[in-house]
């Protein structure tokens with residue numbers, strides 16, 4: 578049996594909002610394998626980002642099992658959760674979240690420095706440069722985010738997410754702010770990196786065409802996750 582990167586069993590998430598309890602994620606049983614790209618579509622407010630937060634250890638499930646790399650997250654304290662994240666998880670956001678006063682290279686290097694604070698600075702810079710080269714931005718190391726196009730900023734975001742060599746990349750609407758053509762090339766790059774590095778990707782998207790390119794498609798509806806028919810290619 579292949580070891581899963583992430584799996585949940587009968588996982589629920591309840592949150593309190595204005596004094597009333599909300600059942601956000603409902604009995605979710607799910608697994609993602611090494612190198613597998615899984616897309617999640619579903620209406621706004623259905624719970625897609627909440628699922629990503631739970632899998633990334635950023636939100637604690639109310640009950641059920643959440644395991645990353647075979648470790649049950651329920652038993653971890655905050656420090657152990659942070660270790661689990663830096664060893665396994667990369668996150669790619671819709672709004673890039675780059676630090677405006679730092680160059681492309683510094684943004685990528687910072688992520689590595691935070692994740693592995695005992696790495697020598699030469700190695701941090703070498704790995705950050707290699708990650709920027711992987712996303713085709715070797716010539717833009719010294720540029721500030723404001724001097725980069727949206728597509729280029731997202732590629733810096735991607736370099737920052739993969740520089741720690743995560744086994745699972747959680748991507749929340751990563752192309753939501755890009756035009757169609759730029760989005761398509763950003764996704765081509767994401768898929769190529771996933772294949773090359775045997776990195777699993779959980780891709781949240783509103784774009785059905787994009788979702789269809791995944792190995793497996795899921796749909797979130799009112800907190801329930803269901804598998805969709807296999808994509809016919």
Ligand SMILES: Nc1ncnc2c1ncn2[C@@H]1O[C@H](COP(=O)(O)OP(=O)(O)OP(=O)(O)O)[C@@H](O)[C@H]1O
Nearest residue numbers: 592593594599601620621622623624625626627628
């Ligand atoms: N911290 C919180 N406290 C209370 N309710 C929350 C909290 N975070 C999310 N919710 C609620 O949980 C539900 C699911 O939100 P979530 O962001 O996961 O949906 P989504 O499917 O990602 O939506 P979108 O596509 O609009 O980003 C929503 O009803 C939202 O209002």
